[in-house]
Amino acid sequence: MTSIAAASARGRRAARTSGDDRESAILATAERLLAQRSFADISIDDLARGAGISRPTFYFYFPGKDAVLLTLLDRVIEEANAAAGDVLDRLAGDPRARWRELIDRFHQTFGAHRAVVLACAQVRGTNAEVRRLWAAVMEHWVRAIEGAVEAERRRGAAPDGLPARDLAIALNSMNERVWYATFAGDGPAVAEPDVVDVLLDVWLAAIYKEGPPVNASGSGRAPS
Amino acid sequence: MTSIAAASARGRRAARTSGDDRESAILATAERLLAQRSFADISIDDLARGAGISRPTFYFYFPGKDAVLLTLLDRVIEEANAAAGDVLDRLAGDPRARWRELIDRFHQTFGAHRAVVLACAQVRGTNAEVRRLWAAVMEHWVRAIEGAVEAERRRGAAPDGLPARDLAIALNSMNERVWYATFAGDGPAVAEPDVVDVLLDVWLAAIYKEGPPVNASGSGRAPS
DNA sequence: ACGGGAGTCAACACCCTGTCGAGAAGAATC
């Protein structure tokens, strides 16, 4: 769990009065609008009016447009981490199934909040805060995968090869970009129903080189 | 060759007088400034003043800031396609070496113009034109890889598996994102000297599952 | 010597951001 995303004072208030509703209203408006237009096309005025307040009042709740997105991103990340759970600690049982579970859960979470994820990916280029947060989260996931790969190698299930960290970076990067294309729908993209299996296939090939070992009742080819 | 990037009328002029210099000056200024600040932090006024003209005059040469970047991107894409050449047609000789050559050449080209590539990646989120152009280029490369994978399968060098197109999308996506991280330097990234070999390793694993066959006098590791 | 196109820019209208200071609304204290 231990969410990296410090879901703390992204807003500005410290009170407990009825202003909480306003903050939620802004957040809700943002997510609603994000489903329609791109983040860049949403002005602070849109957010404010959508929440029933004036533009200056908006600044009372958030320091800027980006902070709203950051708060939304915090939630998604927390949800993703919760969904991932401890799958990586249970790899030994049935690696293929566990890796698939991991990828699938991320897919579910991101898919459920695609508007937010897409907006963040687009803003990452221009906003340092989003860039920092995303970098921290990626680092967290990369380390988790790195550790899992090393564990698989240690128990003899996966062969040695690339530094585990580099491998983890490459695979995580692939997932990010492939999901982006699938959700955004621009450019060549894997069809949504197939994307988990496509990613899984590359992960297994890269980690195990010749299909995961058949520990339990798996159907992978046995290593030579 | 047949550059997808229609390097045609991205500018506005149709003349052949001394105005050509101005157009070049704008482009040069853009690439120079891009090496310093982010694209979003460069105003049209910066571009204009850098080229020794006033802001309205800028509009005589380009319809907007984005068109400048688009023109720059055209060049890089053309260069990348030229660098790639016909490597994919010569895979059979020494697959590992050829794949590495392909990836390395893209790496060289993008690395030489990282400022432009980075800026495009950041703007792709907000600018439809850049998005379209990049999507078209990706489609081109995906199809090339797809064809190469199918050829390798046909000659028995690579096993069947994922639809070649999905595999090509995943691998191309990985490269794009990994290069971005490496060049941008934010978030977890593969060190620049290693990035080609890391990518290559995943490509070979995903395409051949157990290392490419050693046809000629290649120096690739023999498959187990 | 002159008509016309290429090239140039001051000035304008517009939109968005962020801030300031004057207030309204309500709870706590006298």
Add this chain to the structure above:
DNA sequence: GATTCTTCTCGACAGGGTGTTGACTCCCGT
């Protein structure tokens, strides 16, 4: 009930970026 303090609200402003207009210059061909 009046007073004070804090929370909350917004009209109005300043600043900076974009894109357009209309007039003006310069040069070239006739």
